Amino acid sequence: MQRPGRPLRVHHPAGRLRRPQRAGPRRQAARRPDHAGHEARRQVRGPHQARFRPRRDHPRHRPGRPQARDRPPRARGPSRPTPGRRPRGRRRGRRGPRQARGPRQDRRRPRGREKGQGPQEGQARQGRRHRGPRREKDRLGQGRRQARRPHPAAPRPPRPRPLRLPYTPHPSFTTSHSATRAPPGPAFVPHPTRGSATRARPPYPPAMPGTPVTRFAPSPTGHLHIGGARTALFCWAFARRNKGRFMIRVEDTDAARSSEESARGILADLAWLGIDNDLGPYLDDLGEIKERDWPDGRVRTFFQSRRTTIYDQHIERLVRAGRAYPAFESAEEIEAQRKAAVARKATYRYPRPADVTPGEFNDALASRWERACSGARHVIRFAAPAEPLVVLDEILGEVAIAAGELDDFVIRKADGLPTYHFAVVVDDELMGVTHVLRAQEHLANTPRHVALQSAMGFRTPVYAHMPIIFNPDGTKMSKRDKAKAARKAAKDAVAKGAPPHRLAADCGIAPGDLDAFLAGDNDNTQTAEHLARGMGVALPEIEVWDFRRNGYLPGAIINFLSLLGWNPGMKQPDGKDLEKFDAAFLCAHFSLDRVGKTPSKFDRAKLLSFNADAIAAMTDEGFAQTWLAWMKEHEPAAHATIAALGVDQRLALAQALRPRAKTLRDALRPAAFALVGDADYPFDPAAADKHLRAEGGKGLAVLREFRAVLADAHEWTPEALTRTIDAFAKQRGMPNPGPVAQPLRVALTGTGVSPGLGETLAVLGKASALTRVDRCLREIGG
RNA sequence: GGCCCCAUCGUCUAGCCUGGUCUAGGACGUCAGGUUCUCAUCCUGAAAACAGGGGUUCGAAUCCCCUUGGGGUCACCA
Numbered sequence: 001m002q003r004p005g006r007p008l009r010v011h012h013p014a015g016r017l018r019r020p021q022r023a024g025p026r027r028q029a030a031r032r033p034d035h036a037g038h039e040a041r042r043q044v045r046g047p048h049q050a051r052f053r054p055r056r057d058h059p060r061h062r063p064g065r066p067q068a069r070d071r072p073p074r075a076r077g078p079s080r081p082t083p084g085r086r087p088r089g090r091r092r093g094r095r096g097p098r099q100a101r102g103p104r105q106d107r108r109r110p111r112g113r114e115k116g117q118g119p120q121e122g123q124a125r126q127g128r129r130h131r132g133p134r135r136e137k138d139r140l141g142q143g144r145r146q147a148r149r150p151h152p153a154a155p156r157p158p159r160p161r162p163l164r165l166p167y168t169p170h171p172s173f174t175t176s177h178s179a180t181r182a183p184p185g186p187a188f189v190p191h192p193t194r195g196s197a198t199r200a201r202p203p204y205p206p207a208m209p210g211t212p213v214t215r216f217a218p219s220p221t222g223h224l225h226i227g228g229a230r231t232a233l234f235c236w237a238f239a240r241r242n243k244g245r246f247m248i249r250v251e252d253t254d255a256a257r258s259s260e261e262s263a264r265g266i267l268a269d270l271a272w273l274g275i276d277n278d279l280g281p282y283l284d285d286l287g288e289i290k291e292r293d294w295p296d297g298r299v300r301t302f303f304q305s306r307r308t309t310i311y312d313q314h315i316e317r318l319v320r321a322g323r324a325y326p327a328f329e330s331a332e333e334i335e336a337q338r339k340a341a342v343a344r345k346a347t348y349r350y351p352r353p354a355d356v357t358p359g360e361f362n363d364a365l366a367s368r369w370e371r372a373c374s375g376a377r378h379v380i381r382f383a384a385p386a387e388p389l390v391v392l393d394e395i396l397g398e399v400a401i402a403a404g405e406l407d408d409f410v411i412r413k414a415d416g417l418p419t420y421h422f423a424v425v426v427d428d429e430l431m432g433v434t435h436v437l438r439a440q441e442h443l444a445n446t447p448r449h450v451a452l453q454s455a456m457g458f459r460t461p462v463y464a465h466m467p468i469i470f471n472p473d474g475t476k477m478s479k480r481d482k483a484k485a486a487r488k489a490a491k492d493a494v495a496k497g498a499p500p501h502r503l504a505a506d507c508g509i510a511p512g513d514l515d516a517f518l519a520g521d522n523d524n525t526q527t528a529e530h531l532a533r534g535m536g537v538a539l540p541e542i543e544v545w546d547f548r549r550n551g552y553l554p555g556a557i558i559n560f561l562s563l564l565g566w567n568p569g570m571k572q573p574d575g576k577d578l579e580k581f582d583a584a585f586l587c588a589h590f591s592l593d594r595v596g597k598t599p600s601k602f603d604r605a606k607l608l609s610f611n612a613d614a615i616a617a618m619t620d621e622g623f624a625q626t627w628l629a630w631m632k633e634h635e636p637a638a639h640a641t642i643a644a645l646g647v648d649q650r651l652a653l654a655q656a657l658r659p660r661a662k663t664l665r666d667a668l669r670p671a672a673f674a675l676v677g678d679a680d681y682p683f684d685p686a687a688a689d690k691h692l693r694a695e696g697g698k699g700l701a702v703l704r705e706f707r708a709v710l711a712d713a714h715e716w717t718p719e720a721l722t723r724t725i726d727a728f729a730k731q732r733g734m735p736n737p738g739p740v741a742q743p744l745r746v747a748l749t750g751t752g753v754s755p756g757l758g759e760t761l762a763v764l765g766k767a768s769a770l771t772r773v774d775r776c777l778r779e780i781g782g
Numbered sequence: 783g784g785c786c787c788c789a790u791c792g793u794c795u796a797g798c799c800u801g802g803u804c805u806a807g808g809a810c811g812u813c814a815g816g817u818u819c820u821c822a823u824c825c826u827g828a829a830a831a832c833a834g835g836g837g838u839u840c841g842a843a844u845c846c847c848c849u850u851g852g853g854g855u856c857a858c859c860a
Contacts, residue, residue, distance in 0.1 A: 219860045254859055331858055338857090347784045347856070379858055396787070405785055405856090413858040420860045444786060444855040465787085468854075472793075476853085563794060563809090577796060577808040596795080599853065603793045606810040616823075660822040670821075691820095725819075741819030753821045 212244035213279070214435045216270075217424070219251045220262035222479055222525060223543035224269040226602065227439060227469045230561045233586075234466060234595070235437045236275045237562075240587035244434075248280035249302045249427060253417045258305065264289060269544040273554045274583055279431070299431050304423045311418040314426050314456065315380050315411065319369055322360040323455045324411060326372035327353070327381045331414070349407035350381065358383040380412035382422075382452060389447040394464035394592045396440075401447040409448060421448050429458040437592075440465040440599070464592050467565045467599045471540075477602055482532075482539045483523035489537040490518060507534025541604070549634050551664030552607070553626070556614040558583050560607045564600045566590065580613065612662035624654035630664040638668060641675050649763050652718050656759030673749035674763050678771045683780060687752040691742040692780050699743035700781045702732075706740055707773050716766050722758030747776035 214235040218228055232248075239246035248270070252258035267283045276282075280302035281291045293299050301307060318324035327350075334350070341348035355364035372378045384406035391399045411422035418426070428436065443465045453460050471477050494500055504514040507530045517527045532539045541547050547557055563579060568589050570578040615623060628650075631639035642650065653674060661667035673681070692699040709728055713721065725744070729737040745754050748769060754760055761769050 217860085221860080251860060257859075334858080342783090345783055349856090399786070401785070407856090410858050415858075417858090419858070424860090439854095440787070441854055442860090445860095447786095467788080470853085474852075560794090565794095567795060569796070571796090571808090575807085579795085579809060597788060598795090599788070600795090601793060603810065606794065609810055612823090659824090662822090687820095722819090729819085737819045739819090745820060751820090755821080757819065 212239060212242045212434045213247060213432050214239045214244065214437055215247035215249050215280070215428070215431070215433050216275075216277075217249045217251045217427075218263075218266050219254065219257075220259060220266060221254065221257040222262055223545045224266045225477070225479065225543055226541075226547070226561070227477055228266075229269070229273060229275075229544050229557070230469060230564055231437065231439055231466065232270060232275050233273070233558060233561055234566065234590065235435075236277075237583075237586045237590035238435065238437060238592065239278075241590045245278040246276075247302070247431060247433065248277045248282070249431065250281060250304065251420065251423065252303055252305045253413075253420065253423055255305070255415060255417060260289070263303075265545065269548070272548060273544065273558060294432065302431070304427065305417065307423075307427070308417060310430070311412070311423060311426055312416075315418075315422075318382070318411075318455065319365070319380065320361050321455070322358060322362070322365060322383070324380050324382050325353075325356050325365055325408075326368045326376075326378040327408075327410075328368075328371070328376060328378050330377075350409070352383065352408050356383060358385075377414055379410045379414050381408040382411045382448075382455070384408050384448075385451050385454070389450055391446045391450055391463060393443070393446075394462060395595050395597060396443070396465055399443065399446070406447060406451060411452070421445060421452065425449050425452040425456070425458065428461055429453070429456075433461055435462045435464065437464045437466060440468050464595070466595055467597060469564055470599055470601045472601050472603065474601065477542060479525055479542055480523045481542055482525055483517070483528045485539050486528035486531040486537070487518060487520070489535055490514075490531050493535060494518075503531075503534070507531050509534075549665075551630055551634075551666060552611050553614045553664075555582055556607065556611040558586065559614075560610045562586050562590075564602070566595045569594055580610075608662050615658060615661055615663075618658065620651055620654040620658060623658045624650050627654065627657070627664050627667055634665075635668065638671075638675055642671070645674070645763070648717075649765065652759045652762035655718060656755030656763065660755065670753075670755050673754055673760065678768050679775060681750040683746060683776065684751045687746045687750075688780050691746045691752060692776075697781070699739070699746075700777065702740050703743040703747055703773065704777060704781070706744060707770070707777070710761075710766075710773065711770060713766070716762060718756070718758035718762045720758075721761045722756065725757055744773070746780075747773045 216228075216232040216235045218224065218232075224232075236246045238244070248267070250263050252263065263281065264283065264287070267281060267289065268287075270277075271283060277292070279292055279294065279299075281289050284290050291302055315324060319326070338348040355362075355368075357365075372380075386403050388403045389401045389406070391401075393399055409421065410419050412418050427433075446463055446465070450460055452458075469477055471481065475481075490503060493503060500514060500518070501511050504511045507514075509517075509527055509530050513524070513527055514531075516522055517524060517531075528539060531537075539546070541550060544557070559579075559581060562581070568578055568581065568585075570589075572578050618626065628639065628643060631642065642653070645653065653671060657667040657670055660670055668675075692703065706725075706728055709724060713724055715721075725737050725740060729740050732740070734740065741757055742752060744757055745760070746752060748754070748757070748760055748764065764772065
């Protein structure tokens with residue numbers, strides 16, 4: 001057991017991977033009362049005692065701290081040892097050889113120790129001179145930190161020790177679990193999307209024992225959120241960069257909201273992005289979910305809902321160790337208490353029952369356990385530790401949480417399923433996860449996890465909390481945004497006089513569902529989408545699926561997402577910042593120490609620009625292929641028409657469309673002329689007036705003349721046709737081809753806007769082009 | 783409200799760790815020109831930021847403190 005008042009230190013499974021204690025955690029430094037006091041302490045305190053200075057040393061907690069103006073003069077000069085600095089801003093406090101200053105000599109000291117009592121005079125100075133090399137290339141985003149060793153003369157800091165519990169771990173913790181329902185299946189089957197060429201030689205060197213294992217753990221309650229995709233991407237890139245393994249685990253412990261269909265969709269989106277996993281579920285060629293385990297088959301299934309037996313064993317272990325207990329209050333009772341607390345502006349914390357003594361499986365707990373086992377409805381709560389917790393975060397630095405902030409949270413719900421906190425901790429341990437990269441919204445959960453790990457004797461993985469992605473307006477990007485947008489559109493429509501029952505019928509929604517949705521009773525995404533489709537309203541793109549459907553390229557999304565919170569920090573030969581790169585580049589260069597702390601807003605305009613550039617970078621052939629494949633999935637009718645075109649025509653179309661398409665869906669609009677029959681498009685009256693009828697039908701006359709030229713053309717390619725138009729204009733003494741091009745454009749497409757005429761003619765083919773011109777001359781020319 | 787995190791152009795960011803080379807660089811967007819058969823692409827240019835205050839220093843975007851602002855989290859959701 002930890003001594004009270006002493007922070008629980010996290011420790012890492014693989015000692016060599018573990019970063020040494022940071023010397024410059026922002027917060028600890030911030031607690032320094034002032035330079036003078038600091039200076040004195042720096043001189044006299046040995047490194048190790050300093051490490052356990054509890055946070056009560058914060059200046060705010062210490063009365064009568066000296067003010068700045070009371071400071072004595074300080075030593076000057078460039079060689080003056082710099083006091084621990086407060087890291088600020090991006091990356092501050094996470095780079096540089098801080099550790100070598102001597103481990104935290106100026107930050108932590110045991111409670112009660114006063115200035116001037118430390119034995120190691122001058123230690124800090126020495127430590128500083130023995131800094132590790134600068135900016136050395138880091139693996140695991142930690143290399144720089146590894147270089148920061150304490151000075152050899154410095155006493156070794158005490159090793160963080162795992163908490164011991166009065167039990168031996170259940171054999172199931174390290175071996176296979178026959179109780180789980182997972183099919184046996186082969187261990188480590190090759191990834192289907194890697195293709196046969198790479199099957200013989202894996203694209204990534206084989207993972208060695210002790211290499212990092214990251215995981216992406218989605219909850220299958222809907223599509224893959226774009227923020228989730230970023231998390232998955234960084235986890236994946238980190239694993240690839242460090243020759244580790246990337247795992248997917250399905251957190252489906254919310255029985256009411258989880259579905260296998262969602263899991264399938266998320267897996268498909270991940271595969272579409274090109275994020276492949278070495279461990280956990282994947283989709284096979286038939287779209288069936290398969291799982292890939294460690295070679296020794298230790299996990300069996302990565303679906304948490306199938307692992308309840310395992311969680312139950314750990315729950316019992318915890319209860320018998322007196323670190324968890326059954327509680328019998330109903331959810332309603334708790335809710336009432338919480339509301340009451342909120343009403344009197346107090347923070348609600350679950351009050352630990354008087355008969356529960358942490359660490360003791362006494363009679364009271366035994367009878368609670370018996371009552372629970374005999375079927376009484378209950379939850380299991382964790383007896384949270386009373387001591388303060390400190391969590392090391394690769395991105396944020398050190399995050400401390402005061403004692404008593406944690407209450408006895410629920411670890412197993414009344415339905416018998418574990419809560420997120422518990423399942424995560426158990427599975428990260430059992431599945432061999434070494435690095436947890438997740439969104440910053442989980443930061444506040446981390447102390448719970450660390451406390452749980454300590455209580456269970458588990459290792460603590462390396463944590464890295466990534467900045468959150470927001471909407472441009474600063475609100476959190478959420479699936480609810482879709483519901484909000486749809487609700488607003490629908491309410492507007494109703495306000496303008498559309499009867500709700502008509503709206504529901506038009507959109508294919510049950511009237512009751514619509515009422516509930518409009519009233520804000522639920523944020524059902526499906527209802528929102530039906531509504532949007534029925535009303536022809538575009539919903540905000542929030543999920544990967546939205547971007548996929550709207551014709552974004554996975555490469556552009558990967559590139560854009562990478563830049564949300566990370567950047568390579570490299571220049572191009574022309575001196576500009578490097579920001580266009582592919583997934584392979586990311587896998588080669590990703591590191592945690594270039595991940596920022598600042599939340600970012602999701603700028604669709606920039607993503608659109610990235611997508612347009614990605615399309616511009618394709619070949620015409622590649623574009624034609626990708627576009628066709630996209631249409632087949634999302635616009636089958638258009639696909640049928642375009643697929644019927646000849647190869648040359650398709651290529652001409654690609655050539656025409658590619659420069660003016662920002663997305664694959666975008667290409668549909670300029671392609672409209674090719675999607676209609678020769679007699680099926682109307683002539684835009686305004687365009688016809690302007691380009692054909694104006695000035696006494698000048699345009700019509702030119703068109704009539706050019707029709708003859710067209711009829712004589714034998715080389716029917718975009719380039720040749722463009723030359724024909726130019727030559728015709730020149731011959732007629734026109735300053736530019738406009739006077740012939742615009743009438744022709746209206747004739748061929750019905751509008752004044754279309755791709756280049758060479759391409760347009762080539763796509764249509766000679767017969768179709770002449771038919772269209774004739775029809776125009778007939779209908780407009782009379 | 784408690785606890786925690788964050789702070790450079792409108793947005794994404796470089797620079798910060800290791801203070802001077804920063805009259806702060808790039809990208810997206812915006813605006814103004816130009817090329818072009820329309821639209822789009824493309825080219826050139828411009829406007830645009832170190833949140834505020836204090837401290838340390840010969841010198842602060844950079845180190846320290848405070849304030850302010852933004853965000854996260856406080857579930858039998860994950």
